[in-house]
Amino acid sequence: MLNHHKCQKTDPESLGNLSVNSLSLKILEKEILSDIIIQRGLLQSSYWLELLGRLSQRVVIITDDHVRDFIAHPIKEQLEKAGFDAVILSIPPGEKSKTRQVKEDLEDRMFQLGYGRDTTLIAVGGGVVTDLAGFVAATYCRGIPSVTLPTTLLGQVDASIGGKVGLNTAFGKNLIGALHHPRWVLIDPDVLTTLGQQEKRNGMAEIIKYACIASKSLFERLQEHVELDDLIYQSCKIKKNIVEQDPQERGLRRILNFGHTVGHAIEALKEYQLSHGEAVAMGMLVEAHVSWKMGYLAKEEFQALARLLHKYHFELNSLSNLSATELIRVMKRDKKAALGRIRCVLLENIGKTVEAAGEYCVAVEEHLIEEVLHVYTQN
Numbered sequence: 001m002l003n004h005h006k007c008q009k010t011d012p013e014s015l016g017n018l019s020v021n022s023l024s025l026k027i028l029e030k031e032i033l034s035d036i037i038i039q040r041g042l043l044q045s046s047y048w049l050e051l052l053g054r055l056s057q058r059v060v061i062i063t064d065d066h067v068r069d070f071i072a073h074p075i076k077e078q079l080e081k082a083g084f085d086a087v088i089l090s091i092p093p094g095e096k097s098k099t100r101q102v103k104e105d106l107e108d109r110m111f112q113l114g115y116g117r118d119t120t121l122i123a124v125g126g127g128v129v130t131d132l133a134g135f136v137a138a139t140y141c142r143g144i145p146s147v148t149l150p151t152t153l154l155g156q157v158d159a160s161i162g163g164k165v166g167l168n169t170a171f172g173k174n175l176i177g178a179l180h181h182p183r184w185v186l187i188d189p190d191v192l193t194t195l196g197q198q199e200k201r202n203g204m205a206e207i208i209k210y211a212c213i214a215s216k217s218l219f220e221r222l223q224e225h226v227e228l229d230d231l232i233y234q235s236c237k238i239k240k241n242i243v244e245q246d247p248q249e250r251g252l253r254r255i256l257n258f259g260h261t262v263g264h265a266i267e268a269l270k271e272y273q274l275s276h277g278e279a280v281a282m283g284m285l286v287e288a289h290v291s292w293k294m295g296y297l298a299k300e301e302f303q304a305l306a307r308l309l310h311k312y313h314f315e316l317n318s319l320s321n322l323s324a325t326e327l328i329r330v331m332k333r334d335k336k337a338a339l340g341r342i343r344c345v346l347l348e349n350i351g352k353t354v355e356a357a358g359e360y361c362v363a364v365e366e367h368l369i370e371e372v373l374h375v376y377t378q379n
């Protein structure tokens with residue numbers, strides 16, 4: 001069961017005219033690891049500069065070459081006007097930059113420029129930048145404070161929350177990393193206006209996932225029109241609640257993988273040519289179908305998810321030219337698999353996952369998953 005933590009609303013008085021939505025990510029109700037602040041116009045305000053000033057006057061902005069000019073540069077100018085010593089270090093956009101080599105290059109440039117422990121690292125970008133920059137912050141001089149300014153919807157609702165930072169290797173994605181929480185996650189939905197449709201859908205798939213695993217009311221509201229700001233706030237709150245209950249990813253946090261066992265297999269077989277959001281949407285449909293066939297989820301709820309995914313224009317035909325046998329082979333390599341058996345996060349209801357004997361991933365018989373996959377594949 002998820003605890004519903006009380007969300008702290010920051011006192012609007014302390015922020016001039018800016019009234020913000022604020023969530024504090026805490027472990028054991030004690031130490032605040034991150035404050036997540038969500039407000040349109042936040043990055044245009046002096047409020048976030050006041051927060052930053054509490055850490056250090058020396059900042060390194062890590063961004064990617066794409067968002068550098070229209071988001072990171074104006075931020076640097078704003079910081080310099082406010083008296084900060086700021087430098088931008090930029091990496092090529094995309095997953096190919098999440099490597100040890102790129103991390104090492106960033107660190108070397110920071111040493112060459114003379115940045116030490118008195119530095120705050122600001123990550124400005126999508127999940128690639130926040131994962132990599134967060135990992136630099138975790139290890140540079142044995143750890144320096146960081147602040148995250150996520151600029152994609154996926155970054156705002158998912159990648160920037162929970163402290164998982166890291167990089168990819170030739171052996172797989174996100175295999176090297178750490179848990180390092182940014183002091184502040186500053187979410188300004190205004191920065192999303194330049195985001196492409198595909199990137200928005202990557203975030204939307206994760207929002208639908210949160211509704212499926214933790215909030216029937218969010219699921220119902222998604223069937224109507226919901227303001228984007230509200231979706232971001234509700235999603236951050238759900239992820240924060242899950243992370244607080246399982247900060248080390250020992251159990252409950254696995255429910256965040258709903259749709260991802262099948263989704264990752266689709267991505268791998270499509271050689272990452274399909275967007276993550278489309279793969280996860282299809283993965284959620286298949287895993288909800290399995291949940292229905294195993295007698296957990298009502299057929300009507302499975303159908304409601306299929307309708308919701310259609311409403312948000314997910315293609316749901318990404319399996320059409322894949323083989324069920326190949327998908328199963330890849331799923332058996334998934335890190336949740338045990339003793340060669342495929343394990344998935346399943347739904348008991350919309351808003352609640354199956355928990356069996358303290359486990360949040362359920363073993364699925366191969367013949368059953370094959371039967372379900374055949375509904376969506378041609379062979």
Ligand SMILES: NC(=O)c1ccc[n+]([C@@H]2O[C@H](COP(=O)([O-])OP(=O)(O)OC[C@H]3O[C@@H](n4cnc5c(N)ncnc54)[C@H](O)[C@@H]3O)[C@@H](O)[C@H]2O)c1
Binds near residue numbers: 093129174194
């Ligand atoms: N740490 C976690 O808990 C966690 C969770 C989910 C995903 N991730 C990671 O996140 C990464 C994916 O993140 P992503 O989907 O944000 O991809 P991304 O960081 O590659 O960004 C996608 C593209 O959008 C561009 N972009 C960013 N902001 C923009 C804006 N405001 N306007 C226009 N273009 C913009 C980027 O330059 C990039 O080309 C993956 O590496 C994944 O492993 C991490």
